[in-house]
Amino acid sequence: MRYSGFRVIKEALTGHKGWKPVWRDPEPKAHYDIVVIGGGGHGLATAHYLSKVYGHRNVAVVEKGWIGGGNVGRNTTIVRSNYMLDGNEPFYEFSMKLWEGLEQDLNYNAMMSQRGILNLFHTDGQRDAYTRRGNAMILHGADAELLDADQVRKEHPYLNFDDARFPIKGGLAQRRGGTARHDAVAWGFARSADSHGVDIIQNCEVTGLRIENGKCLGVETSKGFIGANKVGCAVAGNSGRVMNMAGMRLPIESHVLQAFVSEGLKPVLPSVITYGAGHFYVSQSDKGGLVFGGDIDGYNTYAQRGNLPVVEDVCEGGVSLMPMIGRSRLLRMWGGVMDMSMDGSPIIDRTPVEGLYFNGGWCYGGFKATPASGYCFAHLLAQDEPHSTATAYRFDRFRTGRMIDEKGVGNQPNLH
Amino acid sequence: MIINHPLLGPRDASEFTYLGDASLINRPDWQAEDAAEAFYEYGYLRDNPAGEHQELWYHEAGDRSWLVVTRDTTTHEISKVELARDVARARGRSK
Ligand SMILES: Cc1cc2nc3c(=O)[nH]c(=O)nc-3n(C[C@H](O)[C@H](O)[C@H](O)COP(=O)(O)OP(=O)(O)OC[C@H]3O[C@@H](n4cnc5c(N)ncnc54)[C@H](O)[C@@H]3O)c2cc1C
Numbered sequence: 380m381r382y383s384g385f386r387v388i389k390e391a392l393t394g395h396k397g398w399k400p401v402w403r404d405p406e407p408k409a410h411y412d413i414v415v416i417g418g419g420g421h422g423l424a425t426a427h428y429l430s431k432v433y434g435h436r437n438v439a440v441v442e443k444g445w446i447g448g449g450n451v452g453r454n455t456t457i458v459r460s461n462y463m464l465d466g467n468e469p470f471y472e473f474s475m476k477l478w479e480g481l482e483q484d485l486n487y488n489a490m491m492s493q494r495g496i497l498n499l500f501h502t503d504g505q506r507d508a509y510t511r512r513g514n515a516m517i518l519h520g521a522d523a524e525l526l527d528a529d530q531v532r533k534e535h536p537y538l539n540f541d542d543a544r545f546p547i548k549g550g551l552a553q554r555r556g557g558t559a560r561h562d563a564v565a566w567g568f569a570r571s572a573d574s575h576g577v578d579i580i581q582n583c584e585v586t587g588l589r590i591e592n593g594k595c596l597g598v599e600t601s602k603g604f605i606g607a608n609k610v611g612c613a614v615a616g617n618s619g620r621v622m623n624m625a626g627m628r629l630p631i632e633s634h635v636l637q638a639f640v641s642e643g644l645k646p647v648l649p650s651v652i653t654y655g656a657g658h659f660y661v662s663q664s665d666k667g668g669l670v671f672g673g674d675i676d677g678y679n680t681y682a683q684r685g686n687l688p689v690v691e692d693v694c695e696g697g698v699s700l701m702p703m704i705g706r707s708r709l710l711r712m713w714g715g716v717m718d719m720s721m722d723g724s725p726i727i728d729r730t731p732v733e734g735l736y737f738n739g740g741w742c743y744g745g746f747k748a749t750p751a752s753g754y755c756f757a758h759l760l761a762q763d764e765p766h767s768t769a770t771a772y773r774f775d776r777f778r779t780g781r782m783i784d785e786k787g788v789g790n791q792p793n794l795h
Numbered sequence: 796m797i798i799n800h801p802l803l804g805p806r807d808a809s810e811f812t813y814l815g816d817a818s819l820i821n822r823p824d825w826q827a828e829d830a831a832e833a834f835y836e837y838g839y840l841r842d843n844p845a846g847e848h849q850e851l852w853y854h855e856a857g858d859r860s861w862l863v864v865t866r867d868t869t870t871h872e873i874s875k876v877e878l879a880r881d882v883a884r885a886r887g888r889s890k
Contacts, residue, residue: 619841619842619843620845628836628841628843629840629843630839630840630841631841631843632815632841632843633843633845633868677812677813678808678813678850678866679815679816679843679850679868680868680869681868681869682868682869682870682871686796686808686871688807688809721838721839777835777839778835778839790838790839791814792815793813
């Protein structure tokens with residue numbers, strides 16, 4: 380069933396009786412060519428590109444809960460490609476381009492909104508760093524624009540420009556950045572994968588990996604054994620748990636990140652804004668709520684909830700940057716479990732076990748990566764070699780000293 | 796979270812900074828044959844368990860002591876707090 384304006388009118392005139400569930404609810408088959416563990420954004424995108432681009436239709440996505448119940452449905456939906464390092468920027472710019480054509484590709488409204496993202500700076504040193512980053516972005520074919528304080532003031536007059544400690548000196552803008560509707564991204568990929576023959580199996584937890592003579596033969600699940608020629612693991616915050624089933628220890632710690640939404644307000648924020656002097660980023664949803672977040676809580680956890688000190692820190696950051704939001708009320712807050720890697724960058728790679736592949740370490744920036752991560756993981760699963768934009772995302776970079784550390788803080792996951 | 800400091804009693808976790816898995820106490824021998832491999836594992840690989848986890852917390856806004864906290868990563872419940880010094884000595888470090 381394709382969506383179109385005509386279809387919407389027709390359904391409106393006939394009582395909306397023609398809409399059908401947009402993916403099947405199949406029982407698992409005994410064997411697939413490829414099984415993807417994890418029905419988050421990355422697992423579903425992998426299935427979409429495997430079936431649509433690489434022609435693999437005998438594929439299953441195995442999800443322990445419901446699709447979209449993980450981080451893909453919990454994030455603050457910021458999409459951007461403003462990275463600096465060679466290992467990262469081509470990948471994120473590839474992702475940005477996929478976002479720009481995603482809705483046509485999926486025939487699904489993901490509410491992709493290129494409203495722009497603005498990273499504010501408050502010191503001369505920060506200006507230099509952002510200039511350098513902007514230049515790196517432009518060299519890789521992305522867009523970047525350095526704004527001085529007056530230009531920022533024209534677009535965002537409500538900001539706290541003349542703060543005594545952290546005056547706003549300007550910002551680095553990426554106009555093509557923005558936000559997308561997170562669950563719609565999961566649903567759009569699921570619907571497309573399903574329509575190309577992929578089985579999406581929900582409420583089916585992977586409890587073990589069947590490995591014999593160094594080869595992965597399939598997954599043990601709560602619905603029985605499912606055989607596979609290849610198994611791809613894309614379980615985000617649960618990476619450590621699942622790969623432990625193959626006896627692997629990862630360069631990853633699981634941490635919680637919280638997010639917040641205020642009551643609905645009239646339109647006040649035209650773009651995504653990040654604070655350069657504290658950890659705070661914010662956008663306004665189409666319903667009017669301010670969607671914002673800050674730092675991770677900072678300790679290992681698998682609980683999808685955080686603690687109060689971070690709530691205080693995030694709200695302090697917000698109020699010092701834009702005092703006008705001080706009286707808006709918080710509607711909801713929640714947490715998601717992040718796969719924080721040792722250098723802050725992801726891994727899309729083979730493992731020492733034949734037939735077992737890994738996608739993870741997305742830290743708290745994996746939503747923007749969803750299309751490219753799926754594309755590159757599908758490429759790796761289909762062709763057994765890394766996609767050209769993901770060649771740096773290897774396990775062995777930690778052994779060989781080729782870390783991709785955007786922040787330059789070393790092997791301390793809670794600082795990335 | 797409240798951490799029951801062995802010397803100071805219950806303190807708010809916000810007074811502490813978190814380093815990570817308490818296995819960091821077991822620094823490998825730099826002169827060993829397999830030192831490169833051992834330091835790679837020490838520096839970069841983690842058990843990252845869901846459940847009981849021993850971890851290092853530093854009482855930065857307090858008495859500057861390092862603690863080993865045993866905490867459940869699925870519930871945040873803390874079952875044991877020790878001075879890292881005692882744990883390290885019991886493991887034969889700092890001779
Ligand atoms: C609060 C918050 C804010 C964020 N903000 C942003 C942002 O603004 N921009 C951005 O780019 N990124 C952001 N992120 C990060 C981004 O959401 C994640 O990096 C990304 O969603 C992770 O990939 P995923 O969608 O595949 O993960 P998930 O949706 O978590 O998918 C993993 C799936 O695996 C399943 N699973 C786990 N174990 C098993 C098992 N044993 N068997 C079967 N299935 C299993 C889980 O149930 C889950 O559905 C944010 C994250 C959070 C939590």
